[in-house]
Amino acid sequence: MRNSWAVCKREFESLFSTPVGYVVLGTFALISGLSFTASFLFYGVMSASPSTYDFPAVPNFEETFLSPYLVYSGMIMLFIAPLITMRLLAEEKNQGTIEMLLTHPLRDREIIAGKYGAALLMLTLMMVTVMLNLGIVYYFVDVEPAVLIFGLATFFLMGAAFLSLGLFVSSVCSNQITAATVTFGLFFLSFIMSYYAEEMPETAPAPEGWPDSAKTFIAHTYDLVRSVVAELPVDAHAKDMAQGILQPYDIVYYILFSAFFLFLTFRSLESRKWRG
């Protein structure tokens, strides 16, 4: 624990002794602030004359403004997270400092926890900027504080999932650019998948006249593929939670997602022991 904190602190400080931390935080604050302002104003326009926008009544605040804004903020992480995670382990390998880290009395899991912790601290700072925005909402709009807190939690869980995947990629690469590109590619794939999920028809397109067993097989396989495509993307589980609808499986999804990639990172770091 103490060792993890030492690694975490050094990593976090180095983010801010180089421009990376400021650039990442500034860019995020700018984009999320702009999108907040735009969607908040648009929501105001919509609720002033709902019929113009095909709403029977004043549109639901959580559904029409809060959830899209928070999921959108989380999706900004898609672009920003690779910049935070790319250096975590790839730079240590590139600079050779990994040798120094691994010959000090640190356990692999302490190193990984420290690195991930530093990324989460950065995420927390970003969450603070989102919190400022939500503070304005809370001041002007009559909304349950719990909804806003769940909203923040959604953002954090989404970000944490992105960061864990990024950390894993960084542990496999020894070059920051490679790490960032691969991470971004995987994020983008997940982003595209959630669009495909909406396009996929509900039933299996099995040809007529095939034996029933084949039809059943195709139907089951198709269901499986379809549910994976629908459920796997990082933003798929955020929409409900960001409106204050709390589902245990959404939270479990995020925790498992992060845990899975932290586990892979651990394995990847360990692979030095048997790899050439």
Add this chain to the structure above:
Amino acid sequence: MIEVEGLTKSYGAFHAINGVSFKIDKGEIVGFLGPNGAGKTTTMRVLTAYHPATSGSARVAGFDVHTHPLEVKRNVGYLPESVPLYLEMQVRKYLRYVANIKGLSKTERNHEVDRVMERTGLEDMAGRIIRNLSKGYRQRVGLAQALIGSPPVLVLDEPTVGLDPKQIVSIRQTIKDLAHDHTVLLSTHILPEVSMICRRVLILHRGRIVAEDTPENLDSQHTLLLQAEGSSERVRELLSLVDGVTGVQETSSGHYTLNVTDDTISGQVSKALAGAGMTLTGLTAQQRSLEDLFIDVISRDEGNAA
């Protein structure tokens, strides 16, 4: 302090080290000598529990590197060859970080960082960003990093590479002083360095230890270079009377190469010639280069293998 038994590290079919065995006692300074790719760094990385060996065993400070890596790491200060440092950090902050991950308490940390900075002559650089330091100072930061916490075993991979002559002298002295309370294993390319610092030398070649001895014994072929005026017959005659001269060759007119049993007989040589009224214009002990020694040891080794 260090016991290595039949250590082998293979990358596929290639054996970086192959059946290396040696023992280093407490308080010894041992030099690891060998051409590039001989397996020095690989061995050191096994000893510092950076990567495991394919087979064989290694114990450092009483702990097996494979089964107790954390204890080994606690007892070893390691300066890797590439001197990896966090370039964006200040010297003092970096060393404090190292002290922290070595498990020193908050109060010990400041004291320990001051101690190693004084020992490596870094006091004036405490607030400097490592990126802006010269190679020599970076090397010292690396050494300071290894010294933090006074680990009983120090493993130094080419500690004097890239330093200027004055720094080399001071680092060598520092390492020599360390021998009082540390066991030191250092690798180097430089033969005089080994004879200056180490009491024992291990020569690695193609992943195997081909010689293990004191620097003096390894460098047992002594040669004097002599320049004298006068007839060569007379010179040869006089030299044959000196004890310890085993052979004389005249390389060019007035220049002789003497095979001797000991460098210190140069006094007798000069006395013998001067006493007979000859004019001595030059007399020096020939320094054998590392290359000569390697060729010598390795050809001996290959002769044995054949």
